[in-house]
Amino acid sequence: MPTVHKAFKYKLDPTPEQERQLAWTLTRCRELYNAALQERRDAWKMRRVSIGYYEQKAELPGVKEVRPEYKDIQAQVLQDVILRLDRAFKKFFQGVKNGEKVGYPRFKNERRYHSFTYPQYGNGASTDNGFLVLSKIGRVKVIWSRPLEGTPKTVTIRHEADGWYVSFACANVPCVHLAPTGNEVGIDMGLQSFLTTSEGEHVENPRWFRATERKVRWHTKQVSRRKPGSKRRKKAVKDLAKVHQTVARQRLDYQHKAANKLITENDVIYHEDLEIRNMVKNHHLAKSISDAGWGQFLTILHHKAASASREVYAVPAQYTSQDCSRCGTRVPKSLSVRTHVCPHCGLVMDRDENSGCEIKRRGQRLRGVPGVPGAEPPFGERNRESPAF
Ligand SMILES: [Zn+2]
Secondary structure, X not given: OOEEEEEEEEEEEOOHHHHHHHHHHHHHHHHHHHHHHHHHHHHHHHHOOOOOHXXXXXXXXXXXXXXXXXXXXXXXXXXXXXXXXXXXXHHHHHHHHOOOOOXXXXXXXXXXXXXXXXXXXXXXXXXXXXXXXXXXXEEEEEEOOOOOOOEEEEEEEEEEOOEEEEEEEEEEEEOOOOOXXXXXXXXXXXXXXXXXXXXXXXXXXXXXHHHHHHHHHHHHHHHHHOOOOOHHHHHHHHHHHHHHHHHHHHHHHHHHHHHHHHHHHOOEEEEEOOOHHHHOOOHHHHHHHHHHOHHHHXXXXXXXXXXXXXXXXXXXXXXXXXXXXXOOOEOOOOOOOOEEEXXXXXXXXXXXXXXXXXXXXXXXXXXXXXXXXXXXXXXOOOOOOOOOO
16 A cells, blocks of 8 residues: 655643743754854854764764753754754755855744754654653643554654644555546636636635735734833734734645645646746735745645545646637737637637646646647647656
């Protein structure tokens, strides 16, 4: 039976003392992160020496000498902090190499450092009788909102606006078996609707985000009105974080539902190969794009498909809104024209539905599905033996 990697997240119900210890551990990890960053910066500035992961890891015993409280944190958790910094640097150097605009790794204040990780399940973190057992912290109550599946590999403890969470990254999670439906679908991801299928179904854009955004603005203003350091300011900051968390959850939930529906109803799904980065340059468009969070949606869709043995393909997306999905004739139209009217074959169809059909048609042609009508897709170096996806 095929398996996949998957993460399972649960809310924790720690005692006040455990909560204090979790917060204490998180703060120590953040301090270590900042200290390790400082060391790398200074070494480079003063001596033109670059310090790497293994050198810093080797220094951890020395840290425990001067700061004995670090002995109260599991060794691998501390190593993971060093590894996180190392990843931040690798990303930075890679970005510089690629000529991208990337920032130098930053010092983290408490608003930017939320989690610590036990990189090896069973070593400092495990489950026992429904409890999460953390070394040096104890047995923490877990709210098991769904079953944990597969083999846990890593355990991450995260602080969010409304409390503490645990996330298990698991391997060998069995695929869900879904009965074949015989259906294939193309999806157009648009601005008018969140997505439109080749079957003419519109999934609307989550408009609630706009409403929640007003709430975010209001709470942000509240924060700036309060005196820095005051109790009321702290409360306002907390409220703002909660609103942000709500938005993120609403969006995620919405996307999970939309992806589930597509996966349940279809064996194969085709979508545009979106180059969101290029589109984000236009300001108004950028807003709508980030609203809809297509990139995140596609990640969810691909993950779900993999765990249900369904297929998802990205199809080259040039001119999908202009080309006729029945005969392939290019029918230029501006963004405001909502209906596709083909002067060649007479097809009249909703603009986005036509795109969905065109995406499906291109995907099927690239996969060599027999009997797919229409002209060759308009991209050059395509090769029938090795499709572009
Ligand atoms: Zn046509």
